[in-house]
Amino acid sequence: MPLEEHAKSARAPVPVPDLIFPRQTLVSLLVFAVCWEALSHLAPALGIPPFAIPSLVRIAKSVVDITPIDVTVTLARVIGALIVSFVLGVCLAMAMYRSQSLDDYLHPMIRILMAVPVVSWILFAVLWFPGVEFRIGFVLVVVCGPVFLVDSLDAMRSVPRELRHMIQSFRPTTLQYFIKLMLPAIVPSIFTSWKVNISLAIRVVTIAELVGAVTGIGHQLSVAQELFSVADVFAWTLVLVVLLFMLEAIVARVEARLLRWRP
Amino acid sequence: MTVAPMSGPPPIEVRGLRKVFRQTTSGQSVVAIDRLDLTISPREVVAIVGQTGCGKSTFFDLAIGLEAPTEGSILIGNKSPHSDFDHFRGKIATVFQQDRLLPWRSALDNARLPLELIGLPEAEQRERALTWLNRLGLGQFTNAYPHELSGGMRQRVAIARAFSVQPDILLADEAFGHLDEVTAAELRETFLALARECGSTAILITHQLEEAISVGDRIVVFGKAAKVLADIHVAQWRKSEYATLREAIQATLQNNEADLRLSRF
Numbered sequence: 001m002p003l004e005e006h007a008k009s010a011r012a013p014v015p016v017p018d019l020i021f022p023r024q025t026l027v028s029l030l031v032f033a034v035c036w037e038a039l040s041h042l043a044p045a046l047g048i049p050p051f052a053i054p055s056l057v058r059i060a061k062s063v064v065d066i067t068p069i070d071v072t073v074t075l076a077r078v079i080g081a082l083i084v085s086f087v088l089g090v091c092l093a094m095a096m097y098r099s100q101s102l103d104d105y106l107h108p109m110i111r112i113l114m115a116v117p118v119v120s121w122i123l124f125a126v127l128w129f130p131g132v133e134f135r136i137g138f139v140l141v142v143v144c145g146p147v148f149l150v151d152s153l154d155a156m157r158s159v160p161r162e163l164r165h166m167i168q169s170f171r172p173t174t175l176q177y178f179i180k181l182m183l184p185a186i187v188p189s190i191f192t193s194w195k196v197n198i199s200l201a202i203r204v205v206t207i208a209e210l211v212g213a214v215t216g217i218g219h220q221l222s223v224a225q226e227l228f229s230v231a232d233v234f235a236w237t238l239v240l241v242v243l244l245f246m247l248e249a250i251v252a253r254v255e256a257r258l259l260r261w262r263p
Numbered sequence: 264m265t266v267a268p269m270s271g272p273p274p275i276e277v278r279g280l281r282k283v284f285r286q287t288t289s290g291q292s293v294v295a296i297d298r299l300d301l302t303i304s305p306r307e308v309v310a311i312v313g314q315t316g317c318g319k320s321t322f323f324d325l326a327i328g329l330e331a332p333t334e335g336s337i338l339i340g341n342k343s344p345h346s347d348f349d350h351f352r353g354k355i356a357t358v359f360q361q362d363r364l365l366p367w368r369s370a371l372d373n374a375r376l377p378l379e380l381i382g383l384p385e386a387e388q389r390e391r392a393l394t395w396l397n398r399l400g401l402g403q404f405t406n407a408y409p410h411e412l413s414g415g416m417r418q419r420v421a422i423a424r425a426f427s428v429q430p431d432i433l434l435a436d437e438a439f440g441h442l443d444e445v446t447a448a449e450l451r452e453t454f455l456a457l458a459r460e461c462g463s464t465a466i467l468i469t470h471q472l473e474e475a476i477s478v479g480d481r482i483v484v485f486g487k488a489a490k491v492l493a494d495i496h497v498a499q500w501r502k503s504e505y506a507t508l509r510e511a512i513q514a515t516l517q518n519n520e521a522d523l524r525l526s527r528f
Binding site for chain 1: 327328329346348349351352353355356357359361363365366367368369377379380428440503
């Protein structure tokens, strides 16, 4: 390729992923809504209690009644816990990468932590900690932290030997080695971990909020269940799904921006 | 952290250098380098040639300090590149067979990497990296990422990265071997001119005899386990004799002993 063409293509704008729903998605959602609405009207004739399948209008009313404070609280818990999990996970991964003996000791423990079911963590948290916020934070960090740790450690170990060799030949300090090579090299894996953990955290926070919390989406779901309000359960679930999509979209945007160097 | 000013590159003294590797699978020991003695004078351009597996790359790793000798020593100005690792920050630079550019950094940011490591102010880093990229004909591509550049251009960035610190010692491991002949010849010439201009001592590891003859002041021919089969001062040969020289080195490599034609000086 001639040099001028090379120069032009080298400055081509970076494509950003399209976040607008494609037509197929809209069609399938529309079909689902029509079927739901039809079923809600047919429910009495089919012997199903009317509250079990509320109409779209009833659900829309529940959506309008959503309290933003609960959404904000849940969102804050998720983001706060994810940031703490991320920092702890990556720092521990760096320490384990540097020290084989630390890795030998911690690795089995991490595997055990990852095998413990979320429900068990919630029960432990309820039994161990009096504070609701701490309980929820603990459960989220103990579930999401190991994912960040394991993914980061694997990514560090996958950095090509040639690149490690190259940077070592220029004699970096340990801190420079991580800042200039390791951390940028694991960014793609970190984004994958964030996507996995956002979905995980949204599900875990809901369960954790069911136990003892007085605010948050999980608490509101619990209230809706006590009131036998399927419309409210549906509305809060919808909020959770939208929240998940929004967070994923933000991560995708940041990912596209930070990984624009990829071919 | 700044580069200590030096009057010139120090000599490289290799004495009784031995490197033994233990194979992890079989547990057997492999002698990669067996009691190598070699002296390289300041500002000399030395090409080390040898067949695959003769210990050239092990010598390269020992010279840049990434490996420790099993026995013997390699000293650069009385300091070991392995034991005194930090002392050589900004003083030794390398060019590898593949460009080994960091894919997330632009050409400019790759070229200034060693300058960041020695802690130069950012403006100076940019200025020096830009100067070297311009000198290597990449002034238009400073913001391009490695995947947007051709193989030859990427290797130019790697050379700019090495020269940006104006090192005392330059080591190149098969740096031009993977390029087409025209690009390789062009880059070889540029590399040599820049090394001479910087006053650096340069060690080129290569298996290409043409490259060794065209670049080196000296050609050191390695046999098995880095045994020095021949140590040739190229200036003692006329250009018209280069074909004979090449044949003699070829014969030396094939027979694992110095060809008689090389012992005339």
